[in-house]
Amino acid sequence: TNDVIYGIEIDDNGELWLSTNYGISRFDPTSGEIHNIHRGDGLQSEEFNFGAHYRSAGGELFFGGSNGFNAFRPERVLANEQVPLIMLTGFFTLGQPIKSDLPIDEHEGIELSHSDSSVSFEFAAMDYAAPTQNQYMYKLEGFDKDWIDLGNRRRVTYTDLDDGQYLLRVKAANSSGVWNEAGFAMPVRVTPAPWDTWWAYTGYLAMIAQFVVFLWFSHKRKIRREEEYSNQLEIQVKQRTAEIAERNLELRNLNQSLQESSLSDPLTGLRNRRFVFEEVAKELDVIQRKHLDTQRGLDPNDASGLVFMMVDLDNFKPINDTYGHAAGDQILLEVRDLLLGTCRKSDFVIRWGGDEFVVIAKQSNPGEAEALAERIRSTIAEHTFAMDGGQVVRTTCSIGFAAYPVFSSPRDEDSLDQIINLADSLMYEAKKQRNAWAGMLGVSDAATSEGFNCGDLDATSLLFRAHREGNLRACRSSRDRRVLPGQYNTAG
Numbered sequence: 001t002n003d004v005i006y007g008i009e010i011d012d013n014g015e016l017w018l019s020t021n022y023g024i025s026r027f028d029p030t031s032g033e034i035h036n037i038h039r040g041d042g043l044q045s046e047e048f049n050f051g052a053h054y055r056s057a058g059g060e061l062f063f064g065g066s067n068g069f070n071a072f073r074p075e076r077v078l079a080n081e082q083v084p085l086i087m088l089t090g091f092f093t094l095g096q097p098i099k100s101d102l103p104i105d106e107h108e109g110i111e112l113s114h115s116d117s118s119v120s121f122e123f124a125a126m127d128y129a130a131p132t133q134n135q136y137m138y139k140l141e142g143f144d145k146d147w148i149d150l151g152n153r154r155r156v157t158y159t160d161l162d163d164g165q166y167l168l169r170v171k172a173a174n175s176s177g178v179w180n181e182a183g184f185a186m187p188v189r190v191t192p193a194p195w196d197t198w199w200a201y202t203g204y205l206a207m208i209a210q211f212v213v214f215l216w217f218s219h220k221r222k223i224r225r226e227e228e229y230s231n232q233l234e235i236q237v238k239q240r241t242a243e244i245a246e247r248n249l250e251l252r253n254l255n256q257s258l259q260e261s262s263l264s265d266p267l268t269g270l271r272n273r274r275f276v277f278e279e280v281a282k283e284l285d286v287i288q289r290k291h292l293d294t295q296r297g298l299d300p301n302d303a304s305g306l307v308f309m310m311v312d313l314d315n316f317k318p319i320n321d322t323y324g325h326a327a328g329d330q331i332l333l334e335v336r337d338l339l340l341g342t343c344r345k346s347d348f349v350i351r352w353g354g355d356e357f358v359v360i361a362k363q364s365n366p367g368e369a370e371a372l373a374e375r376i377r378s379t380i381a382e383h384t385f386a387m388d389g390g391q392v393v394r395t396t397c398s399i400g401f402a403a404y405p406v407f408s409s410p411r412d413e414d415s416l417d418q419i420i421n422l423a424d425s426l427m428y429e430a431k432k433q434r435n436a437w438a439g440m441l442g443v444s445d446a447a448t449s450e451g452f453n454c455g456d457l458d459a460t461s462l463l464f465r466a467h468r469e470g471n472l473r474a475c476r477s478s479r480d481r482r483v484l485p486g487q488y489n490t491a492g
Contacts, residue, residue, distance in 0.1 A: 006049055023037055086125055118159045311397050401427075
């Protein structure tokens with residue numbers, strides 16, 4: 001029990017007796033077994049003195065200490081060979097003893113709650129020869145890896161044990177050092193917290209699964225909303241595109257209507273002057289390029305091209321003054337219908353202004369222009385115009401026309417303005433006689449209306465200086481209103 005040895009005596013059995021600073025120890029050199037004797041066994045003191053030991057002739061041993069000496073016969077000092085029983089004598093939580101909850105059967109064990117953050121166990125060896133000399137060792141299986149020596153202390157404390165199953169094991173030795181190796185064993189179960197149980201984890205998994213399902217459905221709803229929004233946006237884009245297309249169509253139609261209205265006469269619905277200068281001018285360019293290509297081999301009798309025919313009503317102002325502007329407008333509308341019925345579908349009928357109309361016709365063969373002029377003249381002359389009140393009136397027209405191109409090669413004089421002015425001048429020549437027509441068609445031929453001669457056409461020389469450079473084919477309406485073409489030289 002102590003490393004300080006004061007004296008050694010040997011008994012008859014060869015065992016050594018040693019006095020120390022902490023009692024007397026008996027040592028068997030053969031087995032190595034040691035038996036310790038302390039004050040509780042009858043020693044005068046735990047501490048002995050150096051050299052204070054003696055063995056008598058009869059074998060009695062003497063050891064002196066601080067309070068006297070001890071004398072004994074070795075064979076009468078018997079060791080306690082009884083294995084001590086071990087029992088649980090106390091159970092504490094947070095320092096508070098709970099004696100009533102001690103298990104009757106050690107196999108029943110103790111159940112701890114998750115709130116038992118600190119627990120202590122107290123135990124005792126059932127050996128009372130020298131209780132203070134009893135020794136203890138413990139081990140909490142599932143928590144401690146090795147046995148832990150407590151000495152003569154009888155309490156062990158654990159804090160913050162995890163939930164689970166444990167086994168508290170205790171070994172004890174009596175004052176003679178005899179150990180109860182089987183010891184004491186008691187199950188200890190720590191219940192998990194409510195949030196740490198299997199059903200709690202099941203709930204956690206259920207909540208996680210529910211959350212995942214919620215996220216999935218939320219994602220699906222988001223995708224569905226995005227699809228619906230995309231579809232709505234696509235529908236809106238289509239609707240907007242359709243509206244824009246419809247609006248564009250309306251704008252195109254409106255522009256076309258505006259274009260048509262800008263090119264049309266509001267009273268008769270016929271084309272107007274602007275149409276002639278914007279659209280018909282393109283035809284002149286085509287015809288001019290054609291004649292440029294064939295200017296060297298042009299047939300003098302070829303009258304193909306456009307004919308510009310100026311039609312002016314005779315005595316329209318007296319009718320308008322007599323019957324009123326409404327009656328005059330009605331006559332103009334009827335004249336429009338007469339012109340459209342007389343001309344071909346390919347011809348352009350244009351209201352030039354007031355009581356003047358322009359007919360632009362395509363002439364492929366000689367004589368077509370004269371025949372058209374005669375049909376227009378005769379149709380209007382033979383038509384009866386009905387006025388309000390049952391009255392009727394008649395009127396005639398004077399027609400002047402000129403063919404384009406006038407010359408075999410393009411000249412400055414061959415412009416749209418000049419050809420219209422020429423037709424207008426010829427119309428005024430025909431108006432000297434009224435109910436007549438006069439025309440200038442092409443190179444080499446010239447003719448005048450009956451009642452005026454070639455000299456009457458000299459008025460047009462102001463428009464076409466080329467009268468002095470070549471021959472023109474002119475024609476007139478006869479007195480009996482039949483077409484009488486003739487060959488006249490207007491040169492000079």
